Amino acid sequence: MPSKTNDPKRKTWLETPAQTDFPIQNIPFGVFLTRDDIITIGTRIGDFAIDLGALHQLGYFEGIPLTDDIFLQDTLNDFIADGRKTWRAVRNRISEIFEESNADLRDNSDHRDTVIFALDEVEMQLPVQIGDYTDFYSSKEHATNVGSMFRDPENALMPNWLHMPVAYHGRSSSIIPSGIPVHRPQGQKLPNGATEPIFGPSRQLDFELEMAFITTDANELGQPIPADQAEEYIFGLVLFNDWSARDIQRWEYAPLGPFLGKNFASSVSPWIVTLDALEPFRTASPKPEKELLPYLEYTGKKTFDINLEVSIKPENKTETVVSKSNFKHLYWNMSQQLAHHTINGCPVNSGDMMGSGTISGPTPKSYGSMLELSWKGSKPVKLKEGGDRKFIEDKDTVIVRGHCEKTGAARIGFGEVSTKILPVFKPKKK
Amino acid sequence: MPSKTNDPKRKTWLETPAQTDFPIQNIPFGVFLTRDDIITIGTRIGDFAIDLGALHQLGYFEGIPLTDDIFLQDTLNDFIADGRKTWRAVRNRISEIFEESNADLRDNSDHRDTVIFALDEVEMQLPVQIGDYTDFYSSKEHATNVGSMFRDPENALMPNWLHMPVAYHGRSSSIIPSGIPVHRPQGQKLPNGATEPIFGPSRQLDFELEMAFITTDANELGQPIPADQAEEYIFGLVLFNDWSARDIQRWEYAPLGPFLGKNFASSVSPWIVTLDALEPFRTASPKPEKELLPYLEYTGKKTFDINLEVSIKPENKTETVVSKSNFKHLYWNMSQQLAHHTINGCPVNSGDMMGSGTISGPTPKSYGSMLELSWKGSKPVKLKEGGDRKFIEDKDTVIVRGHCEKTGAARIGFGEVSTKILPVFKPKKK
Known part of the structure; x- marks a missing residue:
């Protein structure tokens, strides 16, 4: 299932450094505070932090069973509790959204402004509330x-x-x-x-x-x-x-x-x-x-x-x-x-x-x-x-x-x- | 401050067993599920469980700075975070409400039916979400x-x-x-x-x-x-x-x-x-x-x-x-x-x-x-x-x-x- 997302030939339309820990094949999950003091769940590609709460509100995760506020939280706990099938679907979808030939977000500057932050504009938080x-x-x-x-x-x-x-x-x-x-x-x-x-x-x-x-x-x-x-x-x-x-x-x-x-x-x-x-x-x-x-x-x-x-x-x-x-x-x-x-x-x-x-x-x-x-x-x-x-x-x-x-x-x-x-x-x- | 509440001569208008761990001088805090499957924070006097969420909605904690939903929660964590001054004020107020000469709740059967449960009608829960x-x-x-x-x-x-x-x-x-x-x-x-x-x-x-x-x-x-x-x-x-x-x-x-x-x-x-x-x-x-x-x-x-x-x-x-x-x-x-x-x-x-x-x-x-x-x-x-x-x-x-x-x-x-x-x-x- 994740093979296409992991394909090393896959490229993103975002400008990323030649060598980065966070190419489009990574798609990690974290929690950050935006410049507007809003806390959200996000991912990172290159040196960009991407607001998954905003992406979800704009409909980019349509078809994946997610509650409306799943990314508008201060921890990843509820998303993680949704289980592996959901994590996979979300990671694969993010990869598709940022894949170089996909024009949906790439060519929508209003959406891009809402969703994409420079890394130094956000403040990273502890990603989970740790039970034990x-x-x-x-x-x-x-x-x-x-x-x-x-x-x-x-x-x-x-x-x-x-x-x-x-x-x-x-x-x-x-x-x-x-x-x-x-x-x-x-x-x-x-x-x-x-x-x-x-x-x-x-x-x-x-x-x-x-x-x-x-x-x-x-x-x-x-x-x-x-x-x-x-x-x-x-x-x-x-x-x-x-x-x-x-x-x-x-x-x-x-x-x-x-x-x-x-x-x-x-x-x-x-x-x-x-x-x-x-x-x-x-x-x-x-x-x-x-x-x-x-x-x-x-x-x-x-x-x-x-x-x-x-x-x-x-x-x-x-x-x-x-x-x-x-x-x-x-x-x-x-x-x-x-x-x-x-x-x-x-x-x-x-x-x-x-x-x-x-x-x-x-x-x-x-x-x-x-x-x-x-x-x-x-x-x-x-x-x-x-x-x-x-x-x-x-x-x-x-x-x-x-x-x-x-x-x-x-x-x-x-x-x-x-x-x-x-x-x-x-x-x-x- | 708690001396009046602890006074051994104090009696309640509730019928309590001659010897109980939970006289009106105790006023412990817990969380329970009511017969209507509602979770609430409560206290216990004798063999009665008392719904503090309901008491609060009915105005019995007027004058104590509490958020509206402080007792309508599935753990005591937020109430405990309010600090000792608040715990004391709430415990002392509960003691006053159930003191034998206080007619406010005693003589209001609608309120009593909403607030007071027999112990065997409720299901006790873990009282706190334990961080560590x-x-x-x-x-x-x-x-x-x-x-x-x-x-x-x-x-x-x-x-x-x-x-x-x-x-x-x-x-x-x-x-x-x-x-x-x-x-x-x-x-x-x-x-x-x-x-x-x-x-x-x-x-x-x-x-x-x-x-x-x-x-x-x-x-x-x-x-x-x-x-x-x-x-x-x-x-x-x-x-x-x-x-x-x-x-x-x-x-x-x-x-x-x-x-x-x-x-x-x-x-x-x-x-x-x-x-x-x-x-x-x-x-x-x-x-x-x-x-x-x-x-x-x-x-x-x-x-x-x-x-x-x-x-x-x-x-x-x-x-x-x-x-x-x-x-x-x-x-x-x-x-x-x-x-x-x-x-x-x-x-x-x-x-x-x-x-x-x-x-x-x-x-x-x-x-x-x-x-x-x-x-x-x-x-x-x-x-x-x-x-x-x-x-x-x-x-x-x-x-x-x-x-x-x-x-x-x-x-x-x-x-x-x-x-x-x-x-x-x-x-x-x-």
């Missing part, structure tokens, strides 16, 4: 690195790790879109050799290079989702930077897991790229090293070849790429993650977000956190314009980018998620 | 018992436990109101002595006797809430049964904490009892055993004397009370919990739910879970009509109840949260 946020821990390299540093290099992986996609619940209230700055968190830390904690700003503030998928309403309380049906319930993916305060996390996490070391912020890219757009980049997951329990078995290729990178940009300086990784390194794929999450009957709803966990690759330059890149601070990472980093400093901006490319397919990208770190919050004096 | 659910671990006795069983009786408490109210994030999608049955979860378990996990139904299904508080919009990203201001942001409390599958939990929980062992269900009582109603039962928390970091210090009495009990009712048999505990046993109070949760800048919103953690008391009969009551299954708990329980069996109903009472104050109760366990979910054959 789960973070997996699905990179074997990351789990091995962390286990080596904090436990035992000989037994770096916990005994359960090769049997299940380990995960924990995160905080959805602190998930923010690209561009929102984050104050350095403070909290309890146990200095080396001490037995009593001290209080203060985190000195080991870190990014985590992740991606996250967004689900639709999937199951009722009590009903598992089989791995081979899981993709039916996955709307799309975003870039995800799961901020971490390693010193706070280390003191608090036993026995119930990370809490304040994580829940001060997680940053997401604003455009959700659908699985249909990623279809040309489907690839196989690493081969399982242990026999899988049947509920985690699946057929076919269930992951995607997505190039990822992280940059650090100190204030008023150029950025330095500090990590290059790939989504395909993940040992556990999204279908297994969703099957595992629901095997006990846990309900998954429209707008839920599932983080991959830090995506580290096999080489030191592909590690997905400063903790690993600087090996707990023992190997500072050099920056282009001088200086180095063990962890993230105040006024640094961290930028995560991701895209797919290969011969015979259009480039499909995610844009970026960019976040500046501010000093610890100081309450105003009264 | 956090579970604390604030009973020293519970943490000590679990640490003794699973780690080391000599070092049962983790080093961080006396320094902070340890907590983790839970799953909000599986929080359900009293009366909704729960299928026994299945998942991975590691049999004793084995190195490879097996798959199957949990054989150690357990309740956890907890309470949970519900917050209003409290802070912006980055801004901590001081402990002495925390109660400003707490709307009220419910009974909370945080279902647990001990065998699933034990295999999965290291290093990131509980996940599938918890997220299949948590059951809550439907009426939120406000802190104002609990005011006469304010009491001191246990004395800290370690010096507190300043952000966890507070002044005054910040907890409440609430009697709690758990019953098991096998199908077609009478129930047996298996635990009697008290909310006041908790080492960390709600003000400390909220100060800790936000010290790193984590935002707390209207409708967030914070579980206390299992509330175990100092004696074996006051333990708040079967894990502790049966000491990992080694001491089965006898039931009244014969038989015993190590953990919860299929078709058992678990009922948690809670109330406050003392001389010179009206009894204030929470009613109950009652949940039946069903066998493992079987998909329908196609």
Whole structure:
């Protein structure tokens, strides 16, 4: 069904840059505020933001069963709840509307003025109201690195790790879109050799290079989702930077897991790229090293070849790429993650977000956190314009980018998620 | 301010049972479906459910700044977001309307027919849309018992436990109101002595006797809430049964904490009892055993004397009370919990739910879970009509109840949260 929409020869009548993450083959979904302070659901082609609410009012989605206000909302949740058949029909229709030979919108300047915005005229919002946020821990390299540093290099992986996609619940209230700055968190830390904690700003503030998928309403309380049906319930993916305060996390996490070391912020890219757009980049997951329990078995290729990178940009300086990784390194794929999450009957709803966990690759330059890149601070990472980093400093901006490319397919990208770190919050004096 | 409303001498013109959890001094808030399938926000007096949407339309809240549809909603979130001044004004007004000498509603049978329902005519709903659910671990006795069983009786408490109210994030999608049955979860378990996990139904299904508080919009990203201001942001409390599958939990929980062992269900009582109603039962928390970091210090009495009990009712048999505990046993109070949760800048919103953690008391009969009551299954708990329980069996109903009472104050109760366990979910054959 999406093959025509994904055809790399397809061109749009919009002027787009020669290389863009958002060609007419992408058609991601997001939410933005227009220059008139109206909130709407939209898509992006090249450097244009397209108002789907306006397109719908003008009749461009005729024939697709959609409620009148489906795009005039401040989140994508209701549209996502409409299900995969509807997402596909809408994405394919948008592709037709902007295809170079289609004159309907192209030659109607009134309609174009209502529907099309330059990207810098709109303000991107969080694309979904996140019901629940789960973070997996699905990179074997990351789990091995962390286990080596904090436990035992000989037994770096916990005994359960090769049997299940380990995960924990995160905080959805602190998930923010690209561009929102984050104050350095403070909290309890146990200095080396001490037995009593001290209080203060985190000195080991870190990014985590992740991606996250967004689900639709999937199951009722009590009903598992089989791995081979899981993709039916996955709307799309975003870039995800799961901020971490390693010193706070280390003191608090036993026995119930990370809490304040994580829940001060997680940053997401604003455009959700659908699985249909990623279809040309489907690839196989690493081969399982242990026999899988049947509920985690699946057929076919269930992951995607997505190039990822992280940059650090100190204030008023150029950025330095500090990590290059790939989504395909993940040992556990999204279908297994969703099957595992629901095997006990846990309900998954429209707008839920599932983080991959830090995506580290096999080489030191592909590690997905400063903790690993600087090996707990023992190997500072050099920056282009001088200086180095063990962890993230105040006024640094961290930028995560991701895209797919290969011969015979259009480039499909995610844009970026960019976040500046501010000093610890100081309450105003009264 | 609430003193008149809490006056134990105050009586209502409604006929109420001699002993009720819901006298005119309580005035809890909940959401229900009426016989006409209309959803509304309501309160309860005795065995009557009172439609606040209808009362508001009839003008009974005149003078209180409320939007027209504030009670005609399917959750309390917007009302809670209106803040403590508004909750107080509404609770006090309801108390006046139903006070025995007030003829306005009492003598208007048309109004009474619109506003007052017998409890068995309405269907209670989840009272809030839960943005995020956090579970604390604030009973020293519970943490000590679990640490003794699973780690080391000599070092049962983790080093961080006396320094902070340890907590983790839970799953909000599986929080359900009293009366909704729960299928026994299945998942991975590691049999004793084995190195490879097996798959199957949990054989150690357990309740956890907890309470949970519900917050209003409290802070912006980055801004901590001081402990002495925390109660400003707490709307009220419910009974909370945080279902647990001990065998699933034990295999999965290291290093990131509980996940599938918890997220299949948590059951809550439907009426939120406000802190104002609990005011006469304010009491001191246990004395800290370690010096507190300043952000966890507070002044005054910040907890409440609430009697709690758990019953098991096998199908077609009478129930047996298996635990009697008290909310006041908790080492960390709600003000400390909220100060800790936000010290790193984590935002707390209207409708967030914070579980206390299992509330175990100092004696074996006051333990708040079967894990502790049966000491990992080694001491089965006898039931009244014969038989015993190590953990919860299929078709058992678990009922948690809670109330406050003392001389010179009206009894204030929470009613109950009652949940039946069903066998493992079987998909329908196609």
